[in-house]
Amino acid sequence: MIEHLTIIKVGGKLVEEKESLQTLLRDFSRIAGNKILVHGGGSMATTIGEKLGVKPKMVEGRRITDEDTLQVVTMVYAGLVNKNLVSKLQALGTNALGLTGADLDIIRAKKRPVVDVDYGFVGDVVNVNNRMLRELLMNGAVPVIAPITHDGDGQLFNTNADTIASELAIALSSSYRVTLIYCFDKRGVLMDESDENSVIDEITMAEFEEMKSTGAVNGGMIPKLTTGFNAMKKGVDSVVVTNASALSGSKGGTNLVLFHEEEDE
């Protein structure tokens, strides 16, 4: 029987605020079976970068990763955030192993090609080392993955954590029945942004496109849904957008679906 794998993506305020983080990690540590945590760095990289005199570089409205920024995100994501998550998970009895894409060559990327904008040291994922990740999971390790990748030639890259979660889910769906959960500070995709109780149970790609065009979904939700639908299309069993408290139960949040059940009749 094919085993189950839960991939949780966390970021933003969830990893920055002590209490929400502790709840999240406790709930994560209680998930049975194979699991992977993928984290972002919230605004910490910006705060620390500013203190170091590294200003966010913008080109045509896009944030780019120059050499100084790469150093900052490597320090903050792979050092500060990752090792704090690992030590806190160890305290909860979860055998966490902090990784970047460079460690054991688990995620290779290539520099994003320059079309209109040179994003600098931003990497697009080109390979996930399925065999190595399976070996780690089989040995009971719980990978905690920072959004830093490498090209195999000694260059590190900044890679979006939502994308990493999605690419891992896609690659590992050949070996596991994968549930991919994007955790953020809302209960799910909301019909009405001001009403936390207006969570949409299911959303299709078409509905997402529609909501995007009307501005009903925006900001950080867009990459989650975009990478989430990409994962669904490529064989990931289940993709959910929700908040941390949903991890402790089996219900809640917004399920991404390729089509609604009733459309299937």
Next chain:
Amino acid sequence: MIEHLTIIKVGGKLVEEKESLQTLLRDFSRIAGNKILVHGGGSMATTIGEKLGVKPKMVEGRRITDEDTLQVVTMVYAGLVNKNLVSKLQALGTNALGLTGADLDIIRAKKRPVVDVDYGFVGDVVNVNNRMLRELLMNGAVPVIAPITHDGDGQLFNTNADTIASELAIALSSSYRVTLIYCFDKRGVLMDESDENSVIDEITMAEFEEMKSTGAVNGGMIPKLTTGFNAMKKGVDSVVVTNASALSGSKGGTNLVLFHEEEDE
């Protein structure tokens, strides 16, 4: 037959200067068989700490690790330095895996007891996870270890990299024939500090104590020799103090010995 394991400790200028680092990593990548790299952070933690407004805290002449300093060393050692080493080793075909003591719970420490000085978040090693390190080595991974440990209750610690190298060597000497090499910027222990060619081939504990009392060895050499002799006494096969270029050959440097061969006649 008992397998061989080479543990290399590097630090200081070696990891800071691009050229010496590249030579070191190339030589390290050529070492056959089981190997572990333990690194310090050189002066980078101080430089970055100062930029962040974190001043080195001294109490009675001793450097202490307060909470801000712990954050800085976690960022710099486990993030910036560690991941750069890992990605560069991957480029050289070495399957590097960056670790702190918290990852897979490989090195537990406890807060250094307050006697005269409260060192803050400085951890003394209490346990090395021999089984886990053996599993990693058997699977062909090359651990690259940052000098950060944890207590198993969610607290990270700053731990001296020379001590980590020595404790790893001692713990793993029950499973491997261990060679421990402290790499620094001199060819070995020098009879005359101003003469790079006055390398002492062998040094005993008594000779070290004598040289310490006359000031003939000082600074960073003292913890290397102290932790090195501790390793020798506790069953480590061979301990050498040398520079990086010695890694490519089998000769060079100063060997720590419990007694000179001729004394044994």
